[in-house]
Amino acid sequence: MGKILVLYYSKSGNTKKMAHLVADGAVEISGIEVRLKAINEADREDVLWCDGLALGSPTHLGTVAYEMKKFWEDKITDWQKLDGKIGCAFSSQGGWGGGGELTCLSLLTILMNFGFLVFGVTDYAGYQFTAHYGTTQAGEPREEKQKEACRRLGKRLAEWIAVCVDGRKELHPLCGNYKRNPWD
Amino acid sequence: MGKILVLYYSKSGNTKKMAHLVADGAVEISGIEVRLKAINEADREDVLWCDGLALGSPTHLGTVAYEMKKFWEDKITDWQKLDGKIGCAFSSQGGWGGGGELTCLSLLTILMNFGFLVFGVTDYAGYQFTAHYGTTQAGEPREEKQKEACRRLGKRLAEWIAVCVDGRKELHPLCGNYKRNPWD
Amino acid sequence: MGKILVLYYSKSGNTKKMAHLVADGAVEISGIEVRLKAINEADREDVLWCDGLALGSPTHLGTVAYEMKKFWEDKITDWQKLDGKIGCAFSSQGGWGGGGELTCLSLLTILMNFGFLVFGVTDYAGYQFTAHYGTTQAGEPREEKQKEACRRLGKRLAEWIAVCVDGRKELHPLCGNYKRNPWD
Amino acid sequence: MGKILVLYYSKSGNTKKMAHLVADGAVEISGIEVRLKAINEADREDVLWCDGLALGSPTHLGTVAYEMKKFWEDKITDWQKLDGKIGCAFSSQGGWGGGGELTCLSLLTILMNFGFLVFGVTDYAGYQFTAHYGTTQAGEPREEKQKEACRRLGKRLAEWIAVCVDGRKELHPLCGNYKRNPWD
Numbered sequence: 001m002g003k004i005l006v007l008y009y010s011k012s013g014n015t016k017k018m019a020h021l022v023a024d025g026a027v028e029i030s031g032i033e034v035r036l037k038a039i040n041e042a043d044r045e046d047v048l049w050c051d052g053l054a055l056g057s058p059t060h061l062g063t064v065a066y067e068m069k070k071f072w073e074d075k076i077t078d079w080q081k082l083d084g085k086i087g088c089a090f091s092s093q094g095g096w097g098g099g100g101e102l103t104c105l106s107l108l109t110i111l112m113n114f115g116f117l118v119f120g121v122t123d124y125a126g127y128q129f130t131a132h133y134g135t136t137q138a139g140e141p142r143e144e145k146q147k148e149a150c151r152r153l154g155k156r157l158a159e160w161i162a163v164c165v166d167g168r169k170e171l172h173p174l175c176g177n178y179k180r181n182p183w184d
Numbered sequence: 185m186g187k188i189l190v191l192y193y194s195k196s197g198n199t200k201k202m203a204h205l206v207a208d209g210a211v212e213i214s215g216i217e218v219r220l221k222a223i224n225e226a227d228r229e230d231v232l233w234c235d236g237l238a239l240g241s242p243t244h245l246g247t248v249a250y251e252m253k254k255f256w257e258d259k260i261t262d263w264q265k266l267d268g269k270i271g272c273a274f275s276s277q278g279g280w281g282g283g284g285e286l287t288c289l290s291l292l293t294i295l296m297n298f299g300f301l302v303f304g305v306t307d308y309a310g311y312q313f314t315a316h317y318g319t320t321q322a323g324e325p326r327e328e329k330q331k332e333a334c335r336r337l338g339k340r341l342a343e344w345i346a347v348c349v350d351g352r353k354e355l356h357p358l359c360g361n362y363k364r365n366p367w368d
Numbered sequence: 369m370g371k372i373l374v375l376y377y378s379k380s381g382n383t384k385k386m387a388h389l390v391a392d393g394a395v396e397i398s399g400i401e402v403r404l405k406a407i408n409e410a411d412r413e414d415v416l417w418c419d420g421l422a423l424g425s426p427t428h429l430g431t432v433a434y435e436m437k438k439f440w441e442d443k444i445t446d447w448q449k450l451d452g453k454i455g456c457a458f459s460s461q462g463g464w465g466g467g468g469e470l471t472c473l474s475l476l477t478i479l480m481n482f483g484f485l486v487f488g489v490t491d492y493a494g495y496q497f498t499a500h501y502g503t504t505q506a507g508e509p510r511e512e513k514q515k516e517a518c519r520r521l522g523k524r525l526a527e528w529i530a531v532c533v534d535g536r537k538e539l540h541p542l543c544g545n546y547k548r549n550p551w552d
Numbered sequence: 553m554g555k556i557l558v559l560y561y562s563k564s565g566n567t568k569k570m571a572h573l574v575a576d577g578a579v580e581i582s583g584i585e586v587r588l589k590a591i592n593e594a595d596r597e598d599v600l601w602c603d604g605l606a607l608g609s610p611t612h613l614g615t616v617a618y619e620m621k622k623f624w625e626d627k628i629t630d631w632q633k634l635d636g637k638i639g640c641a642f643s644s645q646g647g648w649g650g651g652g653e654l655t656c657l658s659l660l661t662i663l664m665n666f667g668f669l670v671f672g673v674t675d676y677a678g679y680q681f682t683a684h685y686g687t688t689q690a691g692e693p694r695e696e697k698q699k700e701a702c703r704r705l706g707k708r709l710a711e712w713i714a715v716c717v718d719g720r721k722e723l724h725p726l727c728g729n730y731k732r733n734p735w736d
Contacts, residue, residue, distance in 0.1 A: 062316060062661040066621035073618055080490050080548065083541050084531065095312040097320045097333065101285035102661055105473070109614040109654055113500055115541075117485040117528065122448050128279040128322040132246060132481055136281045138312040149281065160485065163452065164532040173451050173483075180448065246477040250437035257434055264674050264732065267725050268715065286477055289657070293430040293470055297684055299725075301669040301712065306632050316665055344669065347636065348716040357635050357667075364632065430684060463680040465688045465701065469653035496647040496690040500614060504649045506680040517649065 002161035005046050006036045006154065008056035009068040014092035014140040015058045018150045021141060022054045022090060025154030029171065032158045039071040047076055052161040053116070054154055055107045056090040062099030064106045072110055083115030086160050088153055089134035096138045104134030121156050123173075123180040125149035186345035189230050190220045190338065192240035193252040198276035198324040199242045202334045205325060206238045206274060209338030213355060216342045223255040231260055236345040237300070238338055239291045240274040246283030248290045256294055267299030270344050272337055273318035280322045288318030305340050307357075307364040309333035370529035373414050374404045374522065376424035377436040382460035382508040383426045386518045389509060390422045390458060393522030397539065400526045407439040415444055420529040421484070422522055423475045424458040430467030432474045440478055451483030454528050456521055457502035464506045472502030489524050491541075491548040493517035554713035557598050558588045558706065560608035561620040566644035566692040567610045570702045573693060574606045574642060577706030581723065584710045591623040599628055604713040605668070606706055607659045608642040614651030616658045624662055635667030638712050640705055641686035648690045656686030673708050675725075675732040677701035 006023045010016035016038070023036040037046060047053065057068040076082075089107035093100035108118040121131040126145020135153045137146055162171040173180065190207045194200035200222070207220040221230060231237065241252040260266075273291035277284035292302040305315040310329020319337045321330055346355040357364065374391045378384035384406070391404040405414060415421065425436040444450075457475035461468035476486040489499040494513020503521045505514055530539040541548065558575045562568035568590070575588040589598060599605065609620040628634075641659035645652035660670040673683040678697020687705045689698055714723040725732065 060625055061621070062665040063621070063658050064615070066618045066625055069613070069615070069618035069621060073612055081542065083490060084528065086485065095308060095314040096280060097285065097314045097318075098316050099285065099661065099665065101281065101283065102289065102317065102658075105286065105477075106615050106654075106658060109473075109501065109651065112486075112488045113490070113614040113651065115487065115490040117454065117487045117532075118480075119483065119485045120480045122451060122481070122483040124279060130279040130281045132282050133286065133477065134281075160452065164485075167535055174449070244441055245437070246481040247437070247474050248431070250434045250441055253429070253431070253434035253437055257428055265726065267674060268712065270669065283477065283481065286474075289661075290431050290470075290474060293467065293657075293685065296670075296672045297430040297467065297674070299671065299674040301638065301671045301716075302664075303667065303669045304664045306635060306665070306667040317661065344636065351719055358633065463676060463682040464648060465653065465682045465686075466684050467653065469649065469651065470657065470685065473654065492647055498647040498649045500650050501654065502649075 002032045002052065002165045003050045004032055004034045004052045004158060004161060005050035006034065006054045007039060007042055009039045009065055011058055011065065014137065015056045017140050018090050018092055018135065018137060019056050021147050021150030022154035025151030026158040028155045029158035029162055032161060039068060044075050044078060048078060048081065050085065051165045052086045052157045053111065054088050054090065054157050055111065057103060057107060059091050059093035059099045059103040062102050064103055080115065085116050086157065086164065087111035087116040087118045088157050090150065090153060091134065092137045092139065094138065100136030101133055104136060107134065119160065121152055123152055124182060125152055126182055186216045186236065186349045187234045188216055188218045188236045188342060188345060189234035190218065190238045191223065191226055193223045193249055195242055195249065198321065199240045201324050202274050202276055202319065202321060203240050205331050205334030206338035209335030210342040212339050213342035213346055216345060223252060228259050228262060232262060232265065234269065235349045236270045236341045238272050238274065238341050239295065241287060241291060243275050243277035243283045243287040246286050248287055264299065269300050270341065270348065271295035271300040271302045272341050274334065274337060275318065276321045276323065278322065284320030285317055288320060291318065303344065305336050307336055308366060309336055310366055370400045370420065370533045371418045372400055372402045372420045372526060372529060373418035374402065374422045375407060375410055377407045377433055379426055379433065382505065383424045385508050386458050386460055386503065386505060387424050389515050389518030390522035393519030394526040396523045397526035397530055400529060407436060412443050412446060416446060416449065418453065419533045420454045420525045422456050422458065422525050423479065425471060425475060427459050427461035427467045427471040430470050432471055448483065453484050454525065454532065455479035455484040455486045456525050458518065458521060459502065460505045460507065468504030469501055472504060475502065487528065489520050491520055492550060493520055494550055554584045554604065554717045555602045556584055556586045556604045556710060556713060557602035558586065558606045559591060559594055561591045561617055563610055563617065566689065567608045569692050570642050570644055570687065570689060571608050573699050573702030574706035577703030578710040580707050581710035581714055584713060591620060596627050596630060600630060600633065602637065603717045604638045604709045605663065606640050606642065606709050607663065609655060609659060611643050611645035611651045611655040614654050616655055632667065637668050638709065638716065639663035639668040639670045640709050642702065642705060643686065644689045644691065646690065652688030653685055656688060659686065671712065673704050675704055676734060677704055678734055
């Protein structure tokens with residue numbers, strides 16, 4: 001049974017709200033165990049435990065918050081023990097154009113550094129709203145499409161874990177069990 | 185007298201609309217000459233001519249449109265003749281989270297490769313809307329803050345040209361001649 | 369039986385040499401079919417065909433060569449038909465510090481845009497030589513560690529395809545069937 | 553008289569060695585004041601003081617060390633007081649392909665976030681060795697071209713400060729007072 005960790009740091013509470021929605025999306029896929037933890041509640045065992053990881057940090061100065069970076073530098077010393085896990089990213093930024101995508105890419109870089117396979121979501125969560133390299137948000141998610149972009153990230157992570165780890169090929173998003181874009 | 189080139193490629197017309205607004209912002213600073221050109225109207229002489237360059241491309245597959253890349257690879261063979269020019273970037277993407285920031289960063293990378301000094305805008309153009317690494321847009325600019333984020337990029341470029349090239353230090357944005365954020 | 373495509377564009381021949389080595393690494397894993405193609409020999413059917421893709425481009429102006437970008441923009445119009453494939457990147461640059469890593473990251477961005485899971489290699493191919501975000505090279509691979517960094521990328525791709533697509537969990541690199549670092 | 557700060561964090565001593573060489577390059581331009589400080593010796597006054605900043609961090613997990621990020625998040629709360637300063641980056645990584653370029657780009661992102669104009673060096677410091685987006689190194693600089701890539705970064709920063717801040721246009725690198733590439 002596949003295991004997912006939604007791991008986040010939040011200062012203002014916005015990224016925390018995103019993390020809860022990402023976890024909500026992950027549990028939409030049955031048969032996947034989901035843990036939701038802030039970095040101060042998590043440890044290396046949580047990271048070693050999971051098959052899939054959704055990693056969230058606020059955008060501070062256009063990149064990952066130092067607290068999140070410190071977690072990985074200090075606690076995850078298990079280099080070359082995490083290869084082959086699957087990861088994705090999310091971030092709340094102060095404003096659109098404020099570095100949310102850059103932060104997601106840096107989060108994915110950290111994960112790739114440990115051997116993760118990383119991904120984004122090709123679906124549109126609503127009009128002109130997607131999460132191609134992770135879910136980004138200005139402030140907190142308020143509109144339905146903003147919330148759905150968080151949930152869809154978690155759901156996609158759960159789907160990849162189901163397909164790649166548990167061999168449940170029927171859960172591949174291309175099998176077409178649900179609308180992936182509003183205009184479908 | 186400082187010279188600015190707003191150079192863009194547009195497929196759908198969205199990045200073209202942004203380019204016009206960027207040029208509108210640049211002419212707000214008196215004593216700066218501004219040229220607005222699509223890549224099919226421009227040549228190496230335009231790039232050599234300018235002191236400052238605002239470079240715009242749609243986000244295609246999360247990065248610069250190949251037509252724009254081709255322009256630089258084919259036409260700008262003047263390596264180490266462009267050092268010290270000042271540059272910035274703008275991009276229209278299909279949806280928020282669709283790679284607009286990544287495209288701006290790749291446009292800036294191209295410019296840095298030729299020795300440009302590149303920048304973003306720390307101002308907020310409106311509520312939760314900025315252009316820290318260039319101006320990004322989903323589709324076309326419609327709201328006032330979206331239009332202002334384009335104009336502000338062009339204005340800032342003109343200010344840096346006035347200050348660094350023409351020695352008009354009184355035009356430095358920190359001299360406080362206008363509101364830089366809506367809540368000021 | 370897993371299928372791998374090594375797809376490259378090469379101008380000077382350096383990236384082509386890397387591509388051949390990447391393919392050599394992929395065939396080290398038995399039971400995987402490997403195709404090696406330059407973009408002018410490949411078509412959308414090749415991309416649809418594969419389970420795993422190693423994508424190579426020279427670094428031109430700090431990012432992907434326009435010819436490679438054009439291939440994806442023009443030929444791969446099958447949006448949301450490629451989700452869940454696995455991808456990685458390689459690039460030859462003019463000199464160390466010349467943008468090879470940035471090019472790999474842009475190649476991975478293009479793949480993520482189509483829903484690929486992307487990865488780098490945590491192994492060291494020799495003293496102070498790795499491929500954490502794809503394999504990079506200055507000019508052509510000459511030293512053994514430079515060649516091994518290419519082969520290791522292809523081998524790792526084949527391993528992930530074996531594990532995730534064919535369910536051959538015993539081929540997971542963490543199962544420890546070979547030395548992953550020179551000092552092991 | 554232009555003022556330059558070389559600001560670094562170093563864990564193993566490698567980035568510190570680079571910082572000393574960057575400072576050596578900066579003082580090659582007469583009439584520029586240069587300060588060299590580790591982050592634990594520096595404060596916001598140093599950052600406010602300088603016209604130009606060379607920022608160095610080791611590559612940890614493919615991006616900026618958390619200690620360097622923390623410095624900027626905790627100490628530099630002077631948002632929109634740093635616009636128009638000029639910046640560049642350098643980083644020591646564990647191995648080639650290990651994220652040094654990505655770290656430089658993240659350092660430049662942090663600086664752009666504060667309104668800096670940022671740049672790389674188009675010069676080659678030796679055969680197949682450049683610093684297009686900042687100076688990168690695997691381990692410590694040992695070969696002459698590796699040391700020169702550090703010095704050239706500092707020298708170029710000093711040149712831009714001389715030209716843009718002090719109006720000494722004769723020091724523009726395009727004026728051709730020295731060989732910029734080994735084969736010139």
